[in-house]
Amino acid sequence: MKTQNDSRETAIEIFVNLIEQLRSISDVKLERIRDAQFNDAGVQKALVYTKYGWPEKETCVDVPAREYFASRGELSVSNGLLLYRDQVVVPEELRTEIMENLHEGHMGIEKCRERARTTVWWPGLTKYILAKVDSCQFCQDHKPTQRKEPLKVTELPLRPWQKVSADLFDHKGKNYLIVTDYYSRYIEIAYLQNITSSQGNGEAESGVKRAKRILDQDDVFIALMAYRATPIVATGSSPSQLIMGRQIRTTVPVVEKKLVPKWPNAKNVRKRDTEYKRCYAYHYNRRHGVRDLPDLDIGDEVKVKLDGEKIWSAKGVVEEANPEIRSYRVRTPKGVYQRNRRHLQLIAPDDVRITPTYDKLLSGDLNVTPRKTVPSAVSTPHVKSSTSTPPAPIVDKSMSPTDVSDNTYTRPKRLTKLPTRLKDYEVT
Template sequence: IYTPGKNLLVADALSRQPIPHHEEDSELAEEVDAYVHEISLVEINTSDENIVKVIQSQSQDPVCLQLRELLNKEWPSKTELPLELRDYYSVRDELCLIEGILMRGNRMIIPANLRNVMLNKLHEGHLGITKTRRRAQCTMWWPNISSDIERKIKGCPTCIQHTSNHHEPLLPSTLPDFPWQIVSMDLFKFESHWYLVVVDHFSRFFELAHLQRMRTTDIIRVCKELFSRHGIPARVCTDSGSQFQSLQSSEFQCFAREWGFATTTSSPHFHQANGAAEAAVKTAKSLLKKNKDDFEKALLAYRNTALETGFSPAELLYGRKLRDTLPFTRHAMVAKPNLSAFPEMEGEYRARYKRNYDRRHRCHELEPLRIGEFVWISDLKRHGQVVAILKEPRSYLIKTEKQTVRRNRYHLIPAPYLDELPGTVVDSAPVGPNESGSSTPAPQASRGTPVAEPAVEIPTAKKSRTSVPSKPAPTPKMLRPSPVRPAMQSVKPRRSQGSSTSVGPAPVAATRSGRPIVRPAHFRQNLLRVKS
């Protein structure tokens, strides 16, 4: 008779009788093995050539053999393990042996002798670091595989030559102590006309001058006119244009020494370094486009409009407002702006601008380059070698196979795969034969050695083994063998007036390139008629 459990004060003997267990009943174990086989081996084709190589390499690799032994017993502490096995300690619970393949989860463990081969296979298609790591996450693993992938891609010539650096954090310029202390200038072209813009770093007040020609003398003439009006600045910042050459003998540098101001140039093709002038150029072009009839009135409106700090460029430069077409009271015109809080407000604005720029461009510092390091110049599409680190921030002097150029760090990508600069001529001076009759080449510079700054390298012609002429003659071009014409191989020499002695035949006439001059047949017939 069935009795509910709540009515049973003492459990009966049948409810506590255990179920007999038979050791030969292994149905659960079989199901577990089948499930593991299904999820782990369904994708593994043990007859695949690549998997066979991995299996053979694992069977011969001493590290893999030690890992197989550790799978059947308890792992010791990390300090007791050999050095080559300590990198596997953190993943010891994920290691397993399936069909003779040592795996970490569903990823095969690659022995050391196959890792370079697998890195090349992973980098097929020259994918980036992130996508190459994703490919490895599905198939293979070894200690520090992520770092090896990154090192492989950063040393790939094809990837380096088709990539670009990340932007570095913005370097805002410091606020000058007074107006017109530091100015920047730049040239720009608008509708077939060239203009020179000069902007003050303190007030952002800029002057615009139309240039008939882009000569240095024309720029100096405009600068003299502006400096006589606003005063001579302490420093002038320009780009690396030919008009602002940094050579001490250049015309602009002579003008700077005569008028007593310093000059600073930015790296070529890196306009961000001359940001104040570039911002003024952008504003000037906008005013020129929108106000073709009366540009001067638009320029006056800009100078009288307050900036982010609440002060206009005219107030910051002149200390007063400029009268324009708007109605102003006498009090507003004679009131002097209180600039005591301006440095702090300007500093907060520049700091906020830097934070927004760095966040928008995801900026981070690039590793500084060393003298003698080989790089890929992204804007020139050629290799070079660092020969000097300039005083300007992030600016380097780079030697290429043609010339020496200056570039910002943004345009320079390290090229660790180079041992010497391609296309350079090591021995450019004439070399004479030694006592044994063979020319001795000049010693090559080793990697990492600073190289002297060359101008332009010109390949020299092949040296003669017999003698070295004092003045080398031009090398003639290769000529095709032509039929010999004895009658036309020489030209009749001139005879001096009153002389009856004949002179021997002159050498074969040739062009400047070395090609022999052969007279046509009809010319020979006419010459014979004249002689007769």
């Protein structure tokens, strides 16, 4: 008569066999892996430990099998084949070949990992994938555009024309210069014969959008006057009020007292502007999933790509670095360009790569030091704190401190409220 343990072992064996049959690996390749496992000392030791029990301490495990110790709870044996969950364990002899198979199609890191999760596994597989993609020229050239960095906002100056932004732009075949006052948002537009351009900062680019909108109007001067007389959301006052101390007359009727010179309260303007920028930066950073990029140094080799370009084709060297405003001057074979940090991809030398090269990983030489670190979390916006902060998560006061700090997550529950018409009834 079969015991309960025998029945359990039979059920497990049936399940493992079913998984093996459903696995998308050809019989020929599966047999090659089986033979390679048989000739691999580490796999054979791990197979024996899996069948008869692992030592309690890693130091008691034979050296060839120690790389499997951390994953011992996920290992199983089916028909003499070592498995990790429902994935075939690939011995060292075939890892290079299987890695090439996983990388076919150049679909990036996540796609390679997904293919591996349904087929094969070996210790440190993620490192192999990262190194393989990082060393693939095609993958590097076709990387997506880098994430946007946390929004940097500018503190409101103390007075008009203390700080200005300027940018050049082309509109309908003509070149223009726009100058924007940071304090009042007052703008001036000038037509130019010849220009050489570089990427401006956020205020300048915002001014370019406003200028183009104005130049698209039938009457440019009426449109410019309307902009100067319209209050700005951030300050609550119009550009004319902040730069002239009075509202200007427009085509819209206005009572006489509104035209009497009166400077807006500077303290209130500054407070409102700070709060608006803090709120805008907070939502911008959340919406775009921003991430800080490491600063570049003079002499760094980089690839250059703009948002409209599909590949990182141009290579260059950083000649001038201004990380405070994320602006860099790069010399390329086609000339010298001024570029934002987001449009530059660092090419790290092999001895200081962020991830080890594929060749070094295969040879077992992993003694490499990361050159620069990139924070993985979303950074705090570069703004001064104010009286109001983003909404904080709601915590149930009845929960213990241990419950609050737990990393487990549950689905949100809908708050139900009994209708007033049923208050005299008992509802179950």
